[in-house]
Amino acid sequence: MTRCAVFGTGSWGTPFAMILADAGCEVTLWGRRQELVDTIERTHENPDYLPGVRLPDSVHATTDPAEALAGADFAVLAIPSQTLRQNLAAWAPLIGPRTVLVSLMKGIELGTAKRMSEVVQEVAGVGPERVAVVSGPNLAKEIANRQPAACVVACTDEEVAKRLQAACHTPYFRAYTNTDVVGCELGGAVKNVIALAVGMADGMGLGDNSKATLMTRGLAETTRLGLALGADPLTFSGLAGMGDLVATCSSPLSRNHTFGTNLGRGMTVEETIAATKQTAEGVKSCESVLDLARRNHVEMPIVEAVVDVVHHGRPTQEVLAGLMARSAKPERR
Numbered sequence: 582m583t584r585c586a587v588f589g590t591g592s593w594g595t596p597f598a599m600i601l602a603d604a605g606c607e608v609t610l611w612g613r614r615q616e617l618v619d620t621i622e623r624t625h626e627n628p629d630y631l632p633g634v635r636l637p638d639s640v641h642a643t644t645d646p647a648e649a650l651a652g653a654d655f656a657v658l659a660i661p662s663q664t665l666r667q668n669l670a671a672w673a674p675l676i677g678p679r680t681v682l683v684s685l686m687k688g689i690e691l692g693t694a695k696r697m698s699e700v701v702q703e704v705a706g707v708g709p710e711r712v713a714v715v716s717g718p719n720l721a722k723e724i725a726n727r728q729p730a731a732c733v734v735a736c737t738d739e740e741v742a743k744r745l746q747a748a749c750h751t752p753y754f755r756a757y758t759n760t761d762v763v764g765c766e767l768g769g770a771v772k773n774v775i776a777l778a779v780g781m782a783d784g785m786g787l788g789d790n791s792k793a794t795l796m797t798r799g800l801a802e803t804t805r806l807g808l809a810l811g812a813d814p815l816t817f818s819g820l821a822g823m824g825d826l827v828a829t830c831s832s833p834l835s836r837n838h839t840f841g842t843n844l845g846r847g848m849t850v851e852e853t854i855a856a857t858k859q860t861a862e863g864v865k866s867c868e869s870v871l872d873l874a875r876r877n878h879v880e881m882p883i884v885e886a887v888v889d890v891v892h893h894g895r896p897t898q899e900v901l902a903g904l905m906a907r908s909a910k911p912e913r914r
């Protein structure tokens with residue numbers, strides 16, 4: 582039987598553990614807090630993140646990373662992106678020689694501008710064939726209710742991607758393989774930033790034309806960055822690109838979209854941070870995405886506008902006016 586360790590008992594780690602168990606895997610969830618881990622073991626429910634959803638009996642929970650990793654075929658990482666390096670450094674010596682590391686995270690590391698799979702390779706000292714990424718339009722709450730959805734499982738080694746596909750394919754969760762890890766990761770990280778922008782537009786009372794424009798031009802920025810980094814441009818019209826962008830930018834379930842909406846309504850960044858209980862990756866990753874773009878001489882005006890609002894305190898109206906006043910140009914160049 583396939584054994585999986587899932588690191589992170591949050592909004593996405595918990596339902597992903599459920600998916601793996603529904604697909605027939607034996608799953609151990611690692612969590613930081615003994616109290617929550619004990620509750621999950623005792624009640625098969627995660628009341629903090631997924632109240633009312635019963636987890637399959639084959640999901641166990643522990644605070645001991647060695648116990649979670651014992652005999653694991655896959656070690657799934659579902660913690661905030663900016664905490665990965667420090668956490669993985671502690672877990673790396675416990676990871677077996679054949680365990681594949683799977684990133685569910687949609688962020689870019691601050692300071693290094695590295696993708697999560699790059700951080701995993703560096704910290705765990707493993708090759709690209711042992712690192713996979715799962716991405717796509719996967720709003721956790723809908724999946725926890727077993728509503729139909731699909732994802733992309735990406736690894737440079739297609740055989741590894743196929744093994745992971747089999748491990749997380751269920752009647753309600755359809756996994757597709759892809760070998761374009763770079764494109765899948767960029768699609769996931771940048772859409773969070775674009776969802777902040779679309780949320781701001783929503784909060785400012787703007788309509789569907791404005792939001793569709795932000796999404797489409799946001800995807801154009803993402804594709805430009807992807808091309809500079811060697812991604813396959815077709816990935817951006819797939820589940821990890823357009824699919825995730827549409828889901829995140831349209832849904833009130835998205836933490837990034839909600840964060841942007843609050844800013845658009847006039848809340849300060851501090852007030853919005855205080856009101857946000859879970860991880861809104863785009864808030865930090867907008868800076869690292871812009872850093873990555875600048876390192877590669879790629880223009881990303883919407884990302885820059887989001888950084889201006891979130892980190893430089895510029896009013897949303899002023900930033901919007903700046904975007905609309907940019908010089909006229911061809912749609913594609």
Ligand SMILES: NC(=O)c1ccc[n+]([C@@H]2O[C@H](COP(=O)([O-])OP(=O)(O)OC[C@H]3O[C@@H](n4cnc5c(N)ncnc54)[C@H](O)[C@@H]3O)[C@@H](O)[C@H]2O)c1
Nearest residue numbers: 589590591592593594659660664685686687720721859860
């Ligand atoms: N929630 C979703 O719908 C969803 C879907 C797809 C991908 N993702 C991605 O998955 C990743 C995790 O997001 P989430 O939604 O589960 O976030 P979350 O905030 O709901 O949960 C994060 C988990 O990490 C733990 N955590 C927080 N700080 C930590 C630290 N310093 N060290 C160790 N653990 C820590 C928390 O206790 C919690 O269990 C993000 O990159 C997100 O973009 C989320």
Ligand SMILES: O=P(O)(O)OC[C@H](O)CO
Nearest residue numbers: 717718719720835836837
């Ligand atoms: O809630 P968000 O904004 O982190 O988005 C969740 C997922 O990434 C959607 O696929």
